[in-house]
Amino acid sequence: MVRNMKTDESNNNENFVKNRSKILTNRSDLTTFFEPRSVAIIGAVKSVWFGGLVILENLKNLGYNGKVYLVNPSYPEVNGIKVYPSVKEIPDKVDLAIIITSSKAVPRIVKDCAEKGVEGAVIVADGFAERDQEGARLQQEIVDISKKRGIRLLGPNTIGVVNPYSGLITTPYPLGYKSIRKGHVALAAQTGIIGAQAFPFEELHYGISKICDFSNKCDVNETDLLEYLEDDSETKVIAIHIEDIRDGLRFIRVAKRVVKKKPILIYKPGKTSESKKALASHTGSIAGDQKIYEAAFRQAGLIQVDSFLELFQTAKAFGYQPLPKGNRLGIITITGGAAIMAIDTAVEWGLELGKLSQESNERLFEIHPTMVGNPSDIGPAMPAIQDPIAPYKTALEVFSEDKNVDCMLITFYAFPGVNPELYVNLLKETAGAKEKPVVVWIYGPSNEEANKIYSTLEAADYPAYFSIEMAVKALGAMYQYTQIKSKLIN
Amino acid sequence: MVRNMKTDESNNNENFVKNRSKILTNRSDLTTFFEPRSVAIIGAVKSVWFGGLVILENLKNLGYNGKVYLVNPSYPEVNGIKVYPSVKEIPDKVDLAIIITSSKAVPRIVKDCAEKGVEGAVIVADGFAERDQEGARLQQEIVDISKKRGIRLLGPNTIGVVNPYSGLITTPYPLGYKSIRKGHVALAAQTGIIGAQAFPFEELHYGISKICDFSNKCDVNETDLLEYLEDDSETKVIAIHIEDIRDGLRFIRVAKRVVKKKPILIYKPGKTSESKKALASHTGSIAGDQKIYEAAFRQAGLIQVDSFLELFQTAKAFGYQPLPKGNRLGIITITGGAAIMAIDTAVEWGLELGKLSQESNERLFEIHPTMVGNPSDIGPAMPAIQDPIAPYKTALEVFSEDKNVDCMLITFYAFPGVNPELYVNLLKETAGAKEKPVVVWIYGPSNEEANKIYSTLEAADYPAYFSIEMAVKALGAMYQYTQIKSKLIN
Numbered sequence: 017m018v019r020n021m022k023t024d025e026s027n028n029n030e031n032f033v034k035n036r037s038k039i040l041t042n043r044s045d046l047t048t049f050f051e052p053r054s055v056a057i058i059g060a061v062k063s064v065w066f067g068g069l070v071i072l073e074n075l076k077n078l079g080y081n082g083k084v085y086l087v088n089p090s091y092p093e094v095n096g097i098k099v100y101p102s103v104k105e106i107p108d109k110v111d112l113a114i115i116i117t118s119s120k121a122v123p124r125i126v127k128d129c130a131e132k133g134v135e136g137a138v139i140v141a142d143g144f145a146e147r148d149q150e151g152a153r154l155q156q157e158i159v160d161i162s163k164k165r166g167i168r169l170l171g172p173n174t175i176g177v178v179n180p181y182s183g184l185i186t187t188p189y190p191l192g193y194k195s196i197r198k199g200h201v202a203l204a205a206q207t208g209i210i211g212a213q214a215f216p217f218e219e220l221h222y223g224i225s226k227i228c229d230f231s232n233k234c235d236v237n238e239t240d241l242l243e244y245l246e247d248d249s250e251t252k253v254i255a256i257h258i259e260d261i262r263d264g265l266r267f268i269r270v271a272k273r274v275v276k277k278k279p280i281l282i283y284k285p286g287k288t289s290e291s292k293k294a295l296a297s298h299t300g301s302i303a304g305d306q307k308i309y310e311a312a313f314r315q316a317g318l319i320q321v322d323s324f325l326e327l328f329q330t331a332k333a334f335g336y337q338p339l340p341k342g343n344r345l346g347i348i349t350i351t352g353g354a355a356i357m358a359i360d361t362a363v364e365w366g367l368e369l370g371k372l373s374q375e376s377n378e379r380l381f382e383i384h385p386t387m388v389g390n391p392s393d394i395g396p397a398m399p400a401i402q403d404p405i406a407p408y409k410t411a412l413e414v415f416s417e418d419k420n421v422d423c424m425l426i427t428f429y430a431f432p433g434v435n436p437e438l439y440v441n442l443l444k445e446t447a448g449a450k451e452k453p454v455v456v457w458i459y460g461p462s463n464e465e466a467n468k469i470y471s472t473l474e475a476a477d478y479p480a481y482f483s484i485e486m487a488v489k490a491l492g493a494m495y496q497y498t499q500i501k502s503k504l505i506n
Numbered sequence: 507m508v509r510n511m512k513t514d515e516s517n518n519n520e521n522f523v524k525n526r527s528k529i530l531t532n533r534s535d536l537t538t539f540f541e542p543r544s545v546a547i548i549g550a551v552k553s554v555w556f557g558g559l560v561i562l563e564n565l566k567n568l569g570y571n572g573k574v575y576l577v578n579p580s581y582p583e584v585n586g587i588k589v590y591p592s593v594k595e596i597p598d599k600v601d602l603a604i605i606i607t608s609s610k611a612v613p614r615i616v617k618d619c620a621e622k623g624v625e626g627a628v629i630v631a632d633g634f635a636e637r638d639q640e641g642a643r644l645q646q647e648i649v650d651i652s653k654k655r656g657i658r659l660l661g662p663n664t665i666g667v668v669n670p671y672s673g674l675i676t677t678p679y680p681l682g683y684k685s686i687r688k689g690h691v692a693l694a695a696q697t698g699i700i701g702a703q704a705f706p707f708e709e710l711h712y713g714i715s716k717i718c719d720f721s722n723k724c725d726v727n728e729t730d731l732l733e734y735l736e737d738d739s740e741t742k743v744i745a746i747h748i749e750d751i752r753d754g755l756r757f758i759r760v761a762k763r764v765v766k767k768k769p770i771l772i773y774k775p776g777k778t779s780e781s782k783k784a785l786a787s788h789t790g791s792i793a794g795d796q797k798i799y800e801a802a803f804r805q806a807g808l809i810q811v812d813s814f815l816e817l818f819q820t821a822k823a824f825g826y827q828p829l830p831k832g833n834r835l836g837i838i839t840i841t842g843g844a845a846i847m848a849i850d851t852a853v854e855w856g857l858e859l860g861k862l863s864q865e866s867n868e869r870l871f872e873i874h875p876t877m878v879g880n881p882s883d884i885g886p887a888m889p890a891i892q893d894p895i896a897p898y899k900t901a902l903e904v905f906s907e908d909k910n911v912d913c914m915l916i917t918f919y920a921f922p923g924v925n926p927e928l929y930v931n932l933l934k935e936t937a938g939a940k941e942k943p944v945v946v947w948i949y950g951p952s953n954e955e956a957n958k959i960y961s962t963l964e965a966a967d968y969p970a971y972f973s974i975e976m977a978v979k980a981l982g983a984m985y986q987y988t989q990i991k992s993k994l995i996n
Contacts, residue, residue: 063889065894066889190922192921192923208841209841213921213951216950217951259846285850286850288850288853290852290853290859294845325975353698354699356749359778359780360775360776360777363777363781399556404555431679432680460703460704461683461702461704461705462683462706462709467953483815485815
């Protein structure tokens with residue numbers, strides 16, 4: 017039996033056909049990994065909390081629009097679905113294999129796939145170079161097959177890829193949710209914690225274009241991905257975590273080219289000798305000197321961040337908001353103390369406080385004296401004029417219109433009973449706010465209210481943060497790219 | 507009418523009486539601010555979303571065990587509660603006044619309070635030195651009254667204090683929740699974002715001993731608070747945010763003394779000239795040179811952190827867990843990539859990876875080869891042995907018992923349908939885990955599951971984090987204190 021998971025969205029199919037045509041123009045072609053028309057899940061398909069059956073369920077939940085086949089020689093069917101004894105027995109073309117077996121079985125399966133004409137394989141199976149000598153030998157064996165037969169390999173030891181535009185997902189863990197928002201951030205990492213099983217993507221409304229976990233990267237690596245994403249029309253920003261780079265010159269050359277088209281954010285752990293030792297046993301990486309990496313990244317125009325959460329959180333602002341034209345930050349706050357914390361971070365990231373015009377300050381003064389200046393503190397105005405929303409409205413209008421402000425940080429307070437739509441509408445209805453990037457810091461006494469505001473903002477393309485420093489870093493990273501771009505293009 | 511909010515908990519009253527006796531031993535006596543037997547709320551009591559009526563409601567919700575009086579000359583009662591025209595008309599003794607009026611009215615009211623014999627006043631009202639020249643003049647006026655009449659002042663422009671042990675709270679914002687867990691962390695700041703209106707304390711199960719917002723600190727300051735907390739038996743750790751220190755020598759002298767008894771964590775923004783300018787208009791502070799501050803803090807044995815969230819998040823580990831005896835960290839992870847990120851942070855904070863004994867590694871190997879070593883990666887073991895809990899159990903036992911490990915970071919995965927009790931029981935049932943501090947990093951695809959694990963852990967005194975770096979910083983801060991203490995006492 018052939019499982020067909022095509023969705024009703026005809027748009028999906030159109031995009032799908034359109035994207036397939038890019039195969040001709042891509043330098044390093046990973047189309048088969050992100051836009052396969054059919055996949056075969058090869059290996060364990062019985063456990064309900066890990067493995068092939070979970071992948072099948074995830075594909076169904078995300079509405080994968082291609083064909084899915086199961087392969088396992090041990091049984092002829094599972095849950096009424098036909099299981100083929102070998103990938104070679106599948107009567108139709110298979111674009112992508114997902115292999116989740118013991119490591120020992122993988123070389124034989126990769127060979128079968130190559131013979132069948134499968135273009136790429138995601139090797140979810142672990143127990144390769146990250147494990148021991150025998151694993152390293154097995155890894156070399158599949159690399160040799162890959163080179164000889166032309167089949168491309170992702171992993172091993174990977175959760176693979178996600179493409180919310182086609183519903184493709186290869187993670188073998190249950191998600192507990194059913195959708196990932198189609199968006200513009202490509203997340204890539206040399207670890208599975210970038211995956212759909214690691215973040216509540218549905219609740220976050222985080223807009224994804226592609227997710228890719230390289231892990232052991234025996235074949236497909238970060239540079240291949242950059243080349244693929246360079247021309248991926250859904251991707252506006254690339255956020256990448258790497259533990260090592262094996263062909264540094266090629267990476268830098270390609271990155272320099274890609275950065276002219278879209279920003280690349282990068283996080284590389286391994287600063288200390290202790291973490292370098294751990295890297296070696298994680299993915300078999302040899303980390304090299306962190307300072308050399310950092311200098312090379314800077315030279316290539318990459319934006320460097322300091323933690324995985326920073327990578328994740330700064331990237332989304334690029335996916336939602338326009339770039340700032342300059343570095344002059346405007347802060348609308350309801351607490352003076354927090355604004356000061358934000359300023360330290362802003363300056364570290366190259367931003368400065370915009371100096372409001374005389375006219376702007378006069379308009380703010382009309383509402384309440386504490387609102388004058390930048391940061392504009394609307395906190396005392398709210399009780400003073402008995403209105404929690406009007407001060408926001410004026411401040412947003414003033415900052416949006418003032419030519420001395422390039423980007424804005426606004427604080428939304430999650431007070432009990434607040435209607436999140438109020439906040440979103442404030443932003444939507446302020447015309448000037450569309451041309452300057454806005455980030456939001458949310459704080460307040462209730463997780464529930466705060467989460468509601470967060471969701472509503474993110475769904476409307478306003479990046480929201482529970483850490484004020486992170487909110488500012490996002491603007492700082494965007495400003496860095498404004499500078500990088502102007503240097504590279506001029 | 508006198509509103510009496512005594513709760514049924516007789517323990518509360520016993521503690522209350524016991525604590526009052528400390529008045530004789532405290533060097534700088536803030537007892538009246540944290541343990542008043544009666545309070546008068548003076549000023550606006552009509553608005554339902556800000557002001558005196560909200561304070562009344564908050565006191566009721568938190569079960570304040572003293573008497574509460576309302577004062578306002580404009581009306582004789584509100585919601586059936588008598589409103590006195592002046593504090594002087596209240597027939598009983600008033601320990602603490604909470605003043606929330608226009609700034610102009612404050613000097614007169616402070617004078618009335620002093621005449622009535624009120625010992626302290628929390629000045630929630632704003633519009634003082636943080637506003638303008640006239641405000642600065644008014645502030646000086648109340649300082650003069652305070653000095654002359656002996657009444658102590660907190661603020662102005664403050665959300666004041668919280669003491670969950672007596673149910674005292676002075677914040678004029680609605681909270682939307684009804685309890686703050688009694689615990690051992692004293693939070694203090696020169697801003698209101700430390701307050702009960704700013705964090706979902708109830709949901710977090712964050713154990714608080716006292717909260718104090720100095721804001722303009724026209725009288726009561728950080729050093730006074732340190733002296734009070736030095737002998738406060740509920741406080742095990744002091745987490746303090748300051749924008750400036752006006753009597754640096756006294757602060758350092760007192761801090762040095764207090765640090766011998768309990769750790770002090772400190773966060774001071776104002777690193778940049780831009781933030782220093784903003785400081786001046788926030789609380790009228792003159793920030794001074796950050797490097798001089800940092801050197802003085804180091805010399806006094808304070809533990810310095812880099813952000814407000816870091817202050818908040820590292821402090822709780824001290825409130826829950828024992829101090830580590832040394833700096834050797836053990837990491838139990840389910841993702842190799844995340845462990846590497848943790849190591850970089852650990853080394854920055856003075857920790858190193860403990861080298862497991864031969865016996866420990868043998869025990870880990872019996873479960874699964876990837877578990878050998880530190881970090882111990884139990885991720886691949888779970889599907890391999892078809893059991894998500896057994897690898898945790900063995901790893902926790904091994905790390906707890908191994909003499910080469912002083913503190914532990916463990917990762918809990920919030921997979922769909924997980925029972926949070928499983929995780930808490932794992933920790934509780936591992937005898938060795940009681941003598942070494944443990945912090946937990948939680949990650950997974952569902953906020954709901956993750957939050958459930960978080961709550962269950964925190965309620966059982968295991969500090970939980972959604973950022974792996976923050977989890978490690980908490981252990982690093984604890985190790986710093988182990989070192990500080992041994993230097994100071996030896």
